Amino acid sequence: VLGHPVSHSRSPAMQNAALRELGLANEWSYESLDFVPEEFEERTRKLPSRGFVGANITIPHKEAALALAGEASEEARAIGAANTLSFDGGEIRAENTDAPGLLAALPSSPAGKRALVLGAGGSARAAAWALAGQGASVDVWNRTGARAGRLVRDLARTDAPGRIAPVATEQIGPVAYELIVNCTAVGLAGEDPFEQLPIDPRRLDAHPILVDLVYGGEETRLVREARGRGATVVDGLEVLVRQGAESLRIWTGLEPPLEAMREGARAG
Secondary structure, eight states, X not given: OEESSOTTOXXXXXHHHHHHHTTOTTTOOOOOEEOOGGXXXXXXXXXXXXXXXXXXXXXXXXXXXXXXXXXXXXXXXXXXXOSEEEEETTEEEEEOOHHHHHHHHSSSOOTTOXXXXXXXXXXXXXXXXXXXXXXXXXXXXXXXXXXXXXXXXXXXXXXXXXXXXXXXXXXXXXXXXXXXXXXXXXXXXXXXXXXXXXXXXXXXXXXXXXXXXXXXXXXXXXXXXXXXXXXXXXXXXXXXXXXXXXXXXXHHOSOOXXXXXXXXXXXX
């Protein structure tokens, strides 16, 4: 997994648990590598010659990963970001498993739901694209409104049954969202989500589905508050497992052992 920072990632524990379960641990291993943005392209292009067959990509490299790939899936190009790279004969192929991973982690279909996506980075792009593709009505918020607007313009889908629109903080107040997805890094360092995100804790009393992509050693405050108020919660580790399973299937062609991956991710 390539990111900056990346030391907090549970992907190595999760994927190595899967490789053990599949009987591949003697031939395969999964590592974390911290690449600063200035060195990302150069260092990533050297990975195939070092024996790597692929990589997951996390903050802040998902858009850069798509840009350096010689080939990309239709979904990755539509989303404008990649979280999975495959190296074959020196060629780099980009794919996006964030979108199907999020959908697989949800307890029910987002079709017809009013959704709020917080953030405008690679994960937010995947979330908005996936939800709209399933028929959700998606509002996208970002601290910088221009970035939310750019995301919406980039993701304009004429084939989607849902829709995507930017939303300002003052517009969020009266809206009853049935699904909220936090794609920002707020909470990773213990920040108060109710100070930095446009969410009033009382909004959670309406029992929406709350997805928080942030994970760490303990539940985030956003997840704890949501659970305490009766919301349906999908934490970042379950989304990690689901997208990681899709990546593992791409690299190995094998069916991922989900329960082993969950145990590995939660053990860290």
